[in-house]
Amino acid sequence: MTNLALIEELKTLVDAGKVLTDADSLDAYGKDWTKHFAPAPLAIVFPKSPEQVQAIVRWANQHKVALVPSGGRTGLSAGAVAANGEVVVSFDNMNQILAFNEMDRTVVCQPGVATQQLQEFAQDKGLYYPVDFASAGSSQIGGNIGTNAGGIKVIRYGMTRNWVAGMKVVTGKGDVLELNKDLIKNATGYDLRQLFIGAEGTLGFVVEATMRLDRAPKNLTALVLGAPDFDSIMPVLHAFQNSLDLTAFEFFSDKALAKVLARGDVPAPFETDCPFYALIEFEAVNDEVAEQALNTFEHCVEQGWVLDGVMSQSEQQLENLWKLREYISETIAHWTPYKNDISVTVGQVPAFLRDIDEIVAKNYPDFEVVWFGHIGDGNLHLNILKPDNLSKDEFFAQCATVNQWVFETVQQYNGSISAEHGVGMTKRDYLHYSRSAEEVAYMQAIKAVFDPNGIMNPGKIFPV
Amino acid sequence: MTNLALIEELKTLVDAGKVLTDADSLDAYGKDWTKHFAPAPLAIVFPKSPEQVQAIVRWANQHKVALVPSGGRTGLSAGAVAANGEVVVSFDNMNQILAFNEMDRTVVCQPGVATQQLQEFAQDKGLYYPVDFASAGSSQIGGNIGTNAGGIKVIRYGMTRNWVAGMKVVTGKGDVLELNKDLIKNATGYDLRQLFIGAEGTLGFVVEATMRLDRAPKNLTALVLGAPDFDSIMPVLHAFQNSLDLTAFEFFSDKALAKVLARGDVPAPFETDCPFYALIEFEAVNDEVAEQALNTFEHCVEQGWVLDGVMSQSEQQLENLWKLREYISETIAHWTPYKNDISVTVGQVPAFLRDIDEIVAKNYPDFEVVWFGHIGDGNLHLNILKPDNLSKDEFFAQCATVNQWVFETVQQYNGSISAEHGVGMTKRDYLHYSRSAEEVAYMQAIKAVFDPNGIMNPGKIFPV
Structure with missing residues (x-):
């Protein structure tokens, strides 16, 4: 079948106008934030339902057409790049929140729901979706699950994996599976949900996900501390972890801070120059906890682990302290x-x-x-x-x-x-540094179980 | 090869005296707490190292001998029962804690470490292993992982899955895999660790596990509340979850309470008779939190959801309230x-x-x-x-x-x-009520990847 005929057939599987082949779309939807690979997809398709996704996967199996799942395209490992004539399956038109369950604190999401959209939905309900990172505005839940996204609150809340109560997936063979059905406890054999989380779309595509929410954090408060050397950062972490429940413990070097301060729109945390800085966040639920934080801070100063520091006294100050850490990536992009x-x-x-x-x-x-x-x-x-x-x-x-x-x-x-x-294409040749040959062989055998024709995001995680 | 010859060869793989075939041992090691199936193993083998386990698995593949992993044998689904001439691999001689990492709060355990042994080790270090249940004294970490054990603190701490930082396993093919290497963040392909957790030994055997610890809970405090009907329990749960971080929310009926009180060794929580009771536990880190609990309690009374209640004021009272819930299973065993x-x-x-x-x-x-x-x-x-x-x-x-x-x-x-x-043998014929035919087919295909000869705990989860 010619490419043109393939595209015509693909068009019959979705709504009118939901297959794009213009140059701008191919370029935009064929890449992520890595920009190492030239995008070259065959077409972009926008399904609106699990049924349409299933139809696309079955069609792709029939014609041995490679599919690449596409979310917010904010990935940093080329996991969603289509550089080899693949059909990109964009979840942009499956971006609705379908249900909220107050007693279970769960939200049923289509895969194209943006991370921030879920965060804001949770906030409206007086609750909290705790997975957070720089690209929350455009990254999508499906992509978060595909990469098991982490971010700045992992120390307290864990990765995306912890917040997936259940998932509906279309496997590479075209089967629809409902995984775990949103249960907290379910000891009925292998937890296939876990296998799909972090699989980068190589086993199948997430077409619906039930995400858990947490209670809203109370009076988040940050300290930024300056340390005389990196080795001092660790006893500081240890001291604070022993005295408080931390929501974040981030660090950055003086060079990172200098670049951010040079922007001119963020105030310095304090005067003293230090080679390393720690940003510590916790819930100051009452004065006692805040005092405990200050006591630990003083203890760290006495031990010589900390040279100077500051603790936020308002939401504005909290935000400003976080900017010191959050602006780094964007600021150094210039270099x-x-x-x-x-x-x-x-x-x-x-x-x-x-x-x-x-x-x-x-x-x-x-x-x-x-x-x-x-x-x-x-x-x-x-x-x-x-x-x-x-x-x-x-x-x-x-x-x-x-x-x-x-x-x-x-x-x-x-x-x-x-x-x-994630591994995507940028790390696939280095996978053996973290996973043994035996492990990789088992992973590839598992992929063959779910995707015998090798059509699901080929060339990602493993070489083609 | 005759059974006698098999046993002689098996003896060469482990230390002297570490293969038992006497009737008492076959009976004791061939069963768990279910007692529905008559134990009939061929032999019991006690390896002392991952290498010996690997040798046993390779030998079993060579001779197509079925293996059954055996921990504390406290299972309730016959997952560790050997009723068909299998060789039982007991981890009783691999029961050492190998290392403690203070900064990471991790403990490297052999699979035969008892749950309570780990709990007490954590306590000695000023930390906490939060997975807890009635059989903690004799159940083993390897078995906990095999069944993804839950228990009474899941609402706060999750299942065993949440506490496994890394594992060494011997697969059904006899490969040794080191899964996840104790990392918090590791986005390098499929998380095979997750697949082995809850697999009931059907894919391979856990030969070492690194378990995470948490900070010790502070001033645990329990309330027991009586409700006029079951429907009132849910708004009580909701109200308490919205005002406090709960460590447990258990319930029991008046019939369960009556049986426990009839023992005569546990005091009644209060005078009022109620059809249902809730046991709520939280950390009363300071007076403010304790007051918040009492306010929520009063709110529940005002709403008519609660008829009477009591809050523990000492560790002794906390223990007594917990006995109302924890003694139920043992007490009703009589019936x-x-x-x-x-x-x-x-x-x-x-x-x-x-x-x-x-x-x-x-x-x-x-x-x-x-x-x-x-x-x-x-x-x-x-x-x-x-x-x-x-x-x-x-x-x-x-x-x-x-x-x-x-x-x-x-x-x-x-x-x-x-x-x-877990599923074991008692639930395998009912698996289809919770998992679709497609899911079961994928699970069986995954089993074939890790255990092509079907020697790892056959007849568990799936029919033989």
């Missing part, structure tokens, strides 16, 4: 950073960070390294900024060498080469 | 109860309970029904007591009929036929 999203167990973070710093300093003394991340869960974002005198191509070529050393170090520490961004 | 462990979403509990009550009352007016369970997570334990005038066989025959009606009702409500006890 075309080479980014890596890696993790180790929390206790190993200082030694690991030191090793990576040494590798970069020794081999690339001219490269500026900006560290930040979710230290409370061992997740570091390593950013190497492009020196002005290097071309982009030359810089990325050199970074490819760095990559290997970074991942070898990750492997030595039993860490993860992708903490929260 | 040879027909037990079912079922769940629905929380909001559906009242209607579901009413439907089941009607079925039993209509068809078996002489049967006494004792309800209790973890209402905060939709998990009900239905217990039908044997009338004195019925023989055990006659009673169980009649209950088999009840079973079908109960499970049909569960299916209507999209519930689970096994909330937390």
